[in-house]
Amino acid sequence: MNIGLDMMGGDFAPLEAVKGIKLLREKLQHSQAASSGGQRSPVKDIELTLFGDEAVINQMLAENGVDKAGIHVVHTTQVIDMHEHPTKAFREKQDSSIAVGFGYLAKGLTDAFISAGNTGAMMVGSLFSIKAIEGIQRPTIGAYMPRENGQLGWLLDAGINSDCKPENLVQFALLGSIFAEQVLNIPNPKVGLINIGEEEGKGNLLAQAAYPLLKESTGINFIGNIEGRDVFLDKSDVMICDGFTGNVILKLAESIHGLAQRRNIKDEFFDMFEFEQYGGVPVLGVNKPVIIGHGISHAKAFMNMINIAAKMIEKDVIGMIKARL
Amino acid sequence: MNIGLDMMGGDFAPLEAVKGIKLLREKLQHSQAASSGGQRSPVKDIELTLFGDEAVINQMLAENGVDKAGIHVVHTTQVIDMHEHPTKAFREKQDSSIAVGFGYLAKGLTDAFISAGNTGAMMVGSLFSIKAIEGIQRPTIGAYMPRENGQLGWLLDAGINSDCKPENLVQFALLGSIFAEQVLNIPNPKVGLINIGEEEGKGNLLAQAAYPLLKESTGINFIGNIEGRDVFLDKSDVMICDGFTGNVILKLAESIHGLAQRRNIKDEFFDMFEFEQYGGVPVLGVNKPVIIGHGISHAKAFMNMINIAAKMIEKDVIGMIKARL
Numbered sequence: 001m002n003i004g005l006d007m008m009g010g011d012f013a014p015l016e017a018v019k020g021i022k023l024l025r026e027k028l029q030h031s032q033a034a035s036s037g038g039q040r041s042p043v044k045d046i047e048l049t050l051f052g053d054e055a056v057i058n059q060m061l062a063e064n065g066v067d068k069a070g071i072h073v074v075h076t077t078q079v080i081d082m083h084e085h086p087t088k089a090f091r092e093k094q095d096s097s098i099a100v101g102f103g104y105l106a107k108g109l110t111d112a113f114i115s116a117g118n119t120g121a122m123m124v125g126s127l128f129s130i131k132a133i134e135g136i137q138r139p140t141i142g143a144y145m146p147r148e149n150g151q152l153g154w155l156l157d158a159g160i161n162s163d164c165k166p167e168n169l170v171q172f173a174l175l176g177s178i179f180a181e182q183v184l185n186i187p188n189p190k191v192g193l194i195n196i197g198e199e200e201g202k203g204n205l206l207a208q209a210a211y212p213l214l215k216e217s218t219g220i221n222f223i224g225n226i227e228g229r230d231v232f233l234d235k236s237d238v239m240i241c242d243g244f245t246g247n248v249i250l251k252l253a254e255s256i257h258g259l260a261q262r263r264n265i266k267d268e269f270f271d272m273f274e275f276e277q278y279g280g281v282p283v284l285g286v287n288k289p290v291i292i293g294h295g296i297s298h299a300k301a302f303m304n305m306i307n308i309a310a311k312m313i314e315k316d317v318i319g320m321i322k323a324r325l
Numbered sequence: 326m327n328i329g330l331d332m333m334g335g336d337f338a339p340l341e342a343v344k345g346i347k348l349l350r351e352k353l354q355h356s357q358a359a360s361s362g363g364q365r366s367p368v369k370d371i372e373l374t375l376f377g378d379e380a381v382i383n384q385m386l387a388e389n390g391v392d393k394a395g396i397h398v399v400h401t402t403q404v405i406d407m408h409e410h411p412t413k414a415f416r417e418k419q420d421s422s423i424a425v426g427f428g429y430l431a432k433g434l435t436d437a438f439i440s441a442g443n444t445g446a447m448m449v450g451s452l453f454s455i456k457a458i459e460g461i462q463r464p465t466i467g468a469y470m471p472r473e474n475g476q477l478g479w480l481l482d483a484g485i486n487s488d489c490k491p492e493n494l495v496q497f498a499l500l501g502s503i504f505a506e507q508v509l510n511i512p513n514p515k516v517g518l519i520n521i522g523e524e525e526g527k528g529n530l531l532a533q534a535a536y537p538l539l540k541e542s543t544g545i546n547f548i549g550n551i552e553g554r555d556v557f558l559d560k561s562d563v564m565i566c567d568g569f570t571g572n573v574i575l576k577l578a579e580s581i582h583g584l585a586q587r588r589n590i591k592d593e594f595f596d597m598f599e600f601e602q603y604g605g606v607p608v609l610g611v612n613k614p615v616i617i618g619h620g621i622s623h624a625k626a627f628m629n630m631i632n633i634a635a636k637m638i639e640k641d642v643i644g645m646i647k648a649r650l
Binding site (some may be wrong): 148159162163194196203204205207227228229230231232233241242243244245247248249250251252253254255256259262263265267269270 | 519573592
């Protein structure tokens, strides 16, 4: 498999991306040495295509002692900054690392594309270059949710679709279930509808209308409504809501780590609220694996994003989504 | 002032209500002894009218050594249970402590009414017996929000109005500002619109439409959008949103205390998430002070509810709302 990586995206580009590649290589070598030739690591055969300033990238790879075997560098001359208007920048900066990266993905020269750059431009690229899967009304982005059981939950939509129709929520449930099962390794994930009461019939108009659709929906394990108090518990694995509610929950959850740190609280569970460690999140519902990372991504986040992309390719998550629509 | 108290509401009725009265009396005596006859405690002259089973109440008052001076007991024969249908129960159980309590309030025999009983029945009573203030479209319930600065914030709507119009949010801002200023002692409280981005124009359709109305609104100190990450900070004092979003935030916040406890975290700030200590919340936008408490209210919560009601009467919060509409 060949994974495309935007080297110019994120606050610490391209150094942290290079360090992430180094970290990945070290882990792979370690796991290869550990396994006695038997079980194959899912991400062993990863080739990487790096988009950005070739001279800088090559120099940094050399300086950090990264062997270039299996690494292709594609030189790009432009960068889409974090605060540029996504659509405008994506159209006008045709030689940007993001635009060229999506070009390679669309042509099948790479199998996935990753960036910690401008989220909006990544969404525009996903929707215009590789497009939504036929039948998917609204591609979505989710968020990992720390849970007391130590296993991450998966919340979606996390902010891309702030106003939703009931049918959108049903598709989020399917997309989220497949991702949770294949990538987060949660068998038959429990789907909960985020709501303000336990019983069917509770909630705002959206939740009231979505509940019966989710209940009738085959191919998901719908367990009913969950409330705010259930988000960090294991009541459900996949938590469904509109992007407004989801984004408020995500940002509130993100703030807990800083609060705990400032209070000098050291605790395994509260450490899970350090969202940076999780790398990026996939755009679910588009035709190829696309991973969007946080601007502040460091080496570990980049490594994890490559691993997520590799897992999505290996498990053929996109094919599975198409089959189950 | 004469404050009505439902003695039959809550999981530990009527004992914890009796204990709450005792606690209040002790605090008042203490503050009277401490003050050298000068400054008057705002809640010194509280008469109480207690609604419920007279024999049981009298016995418990005696057993707990509560002097009956200034206490009137009104015998009622029915109780609205926590899980009864609010409208049906309120109509049919005309001799319930809640229905009789509202009757006294409507007739002006009491100046406020407090219950830790069936929330829905308390809302029905508020809307049917004492009614919304003229011009108020949707009365609302708020929630205290723990903040890192040690001072409570005020979030509304907390779950009564799950679907809102932009104009509702503007009224919530006014109602919340007056409550925060007069009862929470926050001068010129900063009002933040809960949203998923900082800039004007961000958000779902509701937030996009509410922002310009809030900006133009006089009599409130609107500071713009706040995000999920700002809820526990002091970016704003009054946080405005629809009741769906607010209820998710409230219940998520409520769950943090249990998580911290189970992790053996002892910390002043995380202790603030023990919501029980705050007593109840007022129904804002109706013609008299009505306070609704949590079902699990203990003595301290009952004492605090009486204090909140007393403060609302003393500061004439209702008059102020009418004047500023």
